[in-house]
Amino acid sequence: MNSTIYQRLLDNQSTSLLLLDAQLRVEYINSSAEALLASSGARVLGQPIEQVFSETQSATEELQEALASGNAYTKRETHLLLHNNGSLTVDYTVTPIIGEKAYLIIEIFPRDRWLRISREESLQGQQEASRLLIRGLAHEIKNPLGGIRGAAQLLARELNNDQQTDYTNIIIAEADRLRNLVDQMLGPTRKTSFNSLNIHEVLEHVTQLVERECEGEIEIIRDYDPSIPEIFGNKEQLIQTFLNLMRNALRAIKESPETKSGQISISSRTARQITLANRRYRMVCRIDIIDNGIGIPAELKDTIFYPMVSGSADGTGLGLTIAQHIINQHQGLIQYQSMPGETCFTVFIPLRADNQI
Numbered sequence: 001m002n003s004t005i006y007q008r009l010l011d012n013q014s015t016s017l018l019l020l021d022a023q024l025r026v027e028y029i030n031s032s033a034e035a036l037l038a039s040s041g042a043r044v045l046g047q048p049i050e051q052v053f054s055e056t057q058s059a060t061e062e063l064q065e066a067l068a069s070g071n072a073y074t075k076r077e078t079h080l081l082l083h084n085n086g087s088l089t090v091d092y093t094v095t096p097i098i099g100e101k102a103y104l105i106i107e108i109f110p111r112d113r114w115l116r117i118s119r120e121e122s123l124q125g126q127q128e129a130s131r132l133l134i135r136g137l138a139h140e141i142k143n144p145l146g147g148i149r150g151a152a153q154l155l156a157r158e159l160n161n162d163q164q165t166d167y168t169n170i171i172i173a174e175a176d177r178l179r180n181l182v183d184q185m186l187g188p189t190r191k192t193s194f195n196s197l198n199i200h201e202v203l204e205h206v207t208q209l210v211e212r213e214c215e216g217e218i219e220i221i222r223d224y225d226p227s228i229p230e231i232f233g234n235k236e237q238l239i240q241t242f243l244n245l246m247r248n249a250l251r252a253i254k255e256s257p258e259t260k261s262g263q264i265s266i267s268s269r270t271a272r273q274i275t276l277a278n279r280r281y282r283m284v285c286r287i288d289i290i291d292n293g294i295g296i297p298a299e300l301k302d303t304i305f306y307p308m309v310s311g312s313a314d315g316t317g318l319g320l321t322i323a324q325h326i327i328n329q330h331q332g333l334i335q336y337q338s339m340p341g342e343t344c345f346t347v348f349i350p351l352r353a354d355n356q357i
Helices: 003-011 031-037 057-069 112-158 162-186 199-214 235-254 319-329
Strands: 016-020 026-029 073-082 087-098 102-110 195-197 219-223 231-233 263-276 279-291 333-339 342-350
Touching: 016 031, 026 031, 031 102, 057 087, 057 102, 112 162, 195 199, 195 235, 199 219, 199 231, 199 235, 199 263, 199 279, 231 235, 231 342, 235 263, 235 279, 235 319, 235 342, 263 342, 319 333, 319 342
Parallel strands: 219 263
Antiparallel strands: 016 026, 016 102, 073 087, 087 102, 195 231, 263 279, 279 342, 333 342
16 A cells, blocks of 8 residues: 555544654644644644644643653643634544654544533433422422412401401412412423524514613623524513523623623524534524623532522522523523623524424
8 A cells, every 4th residue: 555545544534633743843634633623734734733733831841751752641621722713622642653753643532512512411401300300399389388378368358457467468479479489480381382583583672671771881782693594483482581691691790890891792693513402403593692790600600500599699590490491492502601701601593493414
């Protein structure tokens, strides 16, 4: 087999491969690595590896040590910064080849997709566990509440004293309040009807409501893609979802002592070849809501979609739970990334019911 055949074999590997010389310059890069690193062979060949991607200050030293010792090593879930300002989470293995000339083979295995799928499965597991917990609690709470309310009504009929009747009215009102709270936890009880709709009508309606609420104190930036096709959804439920996310962003800005100029950005895009709930879709609608507020506390990041969990003193802890449930009914998912000064909630919704592949 000649070198052309070997190169063709390497170029058709799904694993991303780079070959470095003793000076840690790129001597070969296969097609998978070009696609993964968004760099052509013509650009990177002969370049030092740090011009292709960077990791940590010690990464170059580790490569030099592998050359000197002849020992291979593997790193897991490593964050790489690319030359085009992009980033990747990868596993990679470095294998020295010691002969007349010394070389290093770097095999790169992307992890971003698998990590995202793992996060999605975790979120879906949380949501299902929450539903089961809430159903059980609702049954245990609503039955005695009905008895308490009925007993208070019967007692009120026997009383002639207005002051005592006030007490029974309080019991009835509080029983109703708790029942309504449980109903909110359960989410929509009616069968959801779906219609073809323009997602931007929903977003613009919500944005105008929030603009009136903040009275110009917060800058709201719209970045819509008007070419996005219509989706199948329930307009009222989607308004409820995005209104909750926007109000959360507004609250996060108001609670941030370091935010002098509050800003919320809402953008719409299409995303291709996305897996949601173990289903692969050709195209989905992606909505990003970004604020420069206080961020989500670290201790809440793994439980933020659980019921009764809230980072705000006056929050009910139900808004995100209900929002995730609504988007799940639309075969979609809500994800987020958060740090102080920048929180992004991302909503994925399939564009058509029949676009699963």
